[in-house]
Amino acid sequence: MAKEEGPNWDGLLKWSLSHSDGTRPTRQMSEEDRKWFAEAMQSQTVDVVKRLKEITQVMQTPQQVLEAHQVTSQDIQDLLDELQDHVESIDLANDLHSIGGLVPLLGYLEHSNAEIRAKSADVVSTMVENNPRSQQSVMECNGLESLLLNFTSDIDMHSRTQALGAISSLIRNNSSGIAGFRTANGYTGLRDALESDSVRFQRKALNLLHYLLQENDSDCDIAIELGFHGLLMRLVSSSDADVREAALRGLLDLTKDRKHCICGSTIKKEDNEKLRQILQERIEGISFMSPEDLSAAKEERELLDSLWIAFYNEPSFL
Structure with a gap:
């Protein structure tokens, strides 16, 4: 599958350079320039949202249909890489749910390909980090349950590790997330992670444990x-x-x-x-x-x- 290019910023860059040579103060924008710049920025924003909708459409397409069109697992991973770049913007992360992209993204946590499961967890982690609105959206779509299942039961260690990273981002400063983690025996999962042979898995588990014990003194007993x-x-x-x-x-x-x-x-x-x-x-x-x-x-x-x-x-x- 050919990968579509993202927004082209060449015009904006050339315009910006034409207004400042780096050696003298930038001159005041004329009203006409200001209008052009606003319209250009708006068009680029629309292009990104359009691209999110296109990625969503691919994620919503059944696996057998994608395979019939010779869309490979690597193509899907590339698409998720692009999506992750977009959702680093809090606004775009929040937009993903409103255009229907969050549910199929969470669906990829159950994909047969372990790398796609791991990458989708990574995208979720980026979405929800320091983003209460996206945290709430993922919780409402039962994303915590899916991540916990991968964290505790996935046969692939990389997928388990990425799921734990996403859980850590999802429940930080999120009281309902912490409660859900505790209720779902998340501490048992952390204990199993510390017993594993994966140093990276251990690190992530230890960091989350530290956060939880700092947040809830009573969890010492658990x-x-x-x-x-x-x-x-x-x-x-x-x-x-x-x-x-x-x-x-x-x-x-x-x-x-x-x-x-x-x-x-x-x-x-x-x-x-x-x-x-x-x-x-x-x-x-x-x-x-x-x-x-x-x-x-x-x-x-x-x-x-x-x-x-x-x-x-x-x-x-x-």
């Missing part, structure tokens, strides 16, 4: 009950620096203003001893680092020191 403290302790020894830092941050989240959750009867005594040993080993490992590595590990050192103080009421050896 995390402890599901055994997150044990997983976080294991990840403190990860070979990936970002995972180590995020795991330390997660443990600190579980101890702040609720130390009894970790140090009290909820956690076994042997777990406390194990944590002490893990932290001590990490502290000793850092003490042998070169000056350059020490500088790169600054945040990890600060997190280790904070945890040591929280648990043992004394500074660490760092």
